[in-house]
Amino acid sequence: MSQINIETVSHAAYWISAASILWFSVVIVGLFQIVWLQVSFYPAALAKAGYYVHVASGTIFFIAGLLQFNTNLRRNNPLVHKACGLVYYGMTILSTVSLLFIAIGGSETGFAAWFTVLVLGPLWLWINWLSYKAILRGDVALHRKMNLRAFGFANTIIWMRPFLLLMVWPCFPTFVWDDMHPVIMEALKSALWLFFFIQSVAMELYLHWEDAVNGIDGSHGVSTFIHSDPFIPVSVHRMEMLNDAVLRVVFQITDSSALLITTAGQHISLKAICNGSYVIRNYTPVTTRADMESGFVDLVIRLIPNGQMSTLLLDSVKTGSNHKFSIASCHRSFDYKPNQFSTLVLVASGTGITPMINIARAVLKDQRDKTRVHIIFNVRSAEDVFFESELKELATEGSETAARQSSNKLRFTFTIRYQDSDGHVSAESILKNVIESGKLRIVLSGPTTFVKPLGMQIVQLKRKISVFVFGVTDW
Helix, strand or coil, X not given: CCCCCHHHHHHHHHHXXXXXXXXXXXXXXXXXXXXXXXXXXXXXXXXXXXXXXXXXXXXXXXXXXXXXXXXXXXXHCHHHHHHHHHHHHHHHHHHHHXXXXXXXXXXXXXXXXXXXXXXXXXXXXHHHHHHHHHHHCCCHHHHHHHHHHHHHHHHHHHHHHHHHHHHHCCCCCCCCHHHCCHHHHHHHHHHCHHHHHHHHHHHHHHHHHHHHHHCCCCCCHHHCCCCCCCCEEEEEEEEEECCCCEEEEEEEECCHHHCCCCCCXXXXXXXXXXXCEEEEEEECCCCCHHHHHCCEEEEEEECCCCCHHHHHHHHHHHHCCCCCEEEEECCCCCCCCCCCCCEEEEXXXXXXXXXXXXXXXXXXXXXXXXXXXXXXXXXXXXXXXXCHHHHHHHHHHHHHHHHHCCCCCCCEEEEEEEHHHHCCCCHHHHHCCCCCCCCEEEEEECCHHHHHHHHHHHHHCCCCCEEEECCCCCC
């Protein structure tokens, strides 16, 4: 199973969930007359109101959930993703509370109903609360896992319906709900919660497998079910202004084994306290694994005027103030396999160069990998050319790797484009650097004003080119 791509599995699960939710919605609409008649027999108005609120809030919950888990929406429209999340959490509360109204109102008040209201309802709320708390403190990995658990939990409500039919049909092929003995019906509804147990076990197995594929050690907090704080205290080891607006800062961490940069291009979260509240920003380190194992994390950060994190860092440079910083690892965002593409063209602007350095290092380090890497580094002027020495080192390493592989092609090349003299990077200028046929992947990184227009140009070429865009947060 480890050979299966995580992205493939998650996409399949997403669309299966979407199809099941659509199917369930169609069935509810199709059977509205029957459902309405059933609800009309509820003994109290409170139960009737609770039922309709439950159905309405549950429907909105599932729609918001599907939007929440949509990868393209999350990457391209983070504000919409956040808004959907708030709706998602709100509908979770409303849907659970409405169940209490249904039970108190006197309808379906058997063991199964009260078990749902008193045990599973609060458990569902608690899991969602842990997810919400996780994202507030910047623990993206735990936030995602808790959301997966909660959404899988909710999907059990859908999947148990056909499961009930499968349980009943062999014995009652022509059964009518009202003809079922109440005791038998209650037993069947209670047995349905076995499906919840099966789903929960399946979800935990999937998350465990995902961690194993990503190389995450389950003994660390990011993989535990409940995690108090994923951030590790760090101290400023060294700071260097690369130009007027770009800072290179090296943090020293106390427990290097707890900070897992398992794949090239993975982000870390940097947290500090500003005016009594937490400030969290994501950055891609340029640290080698050897440096990290020695306890150091190297970040290159563009300082934004009046930016909260930028202000704290700049204050540390100018006054030597000892602000408290901490770091946590984020879920990986760049998926790469050796020899998956014949050429990788990494196009970066400004501090967007940071993930490209690590990707190139990872490709060249793998002796099995024969992928050619070309970096296009877009800068405004000569003073913005930081990492030139690292790029030259990579070129040397690429030549040595090619020699070891008995290859006559250059494994690594780079181009520095000066925007003032060379003009803007275009899709055509990128493709000029592709000197061989085969599968091509273009990776873009930098400010939104740089990557979005460029990405659109590449798409408009209508060629079979794989494009990946990093979201760089430097503010």
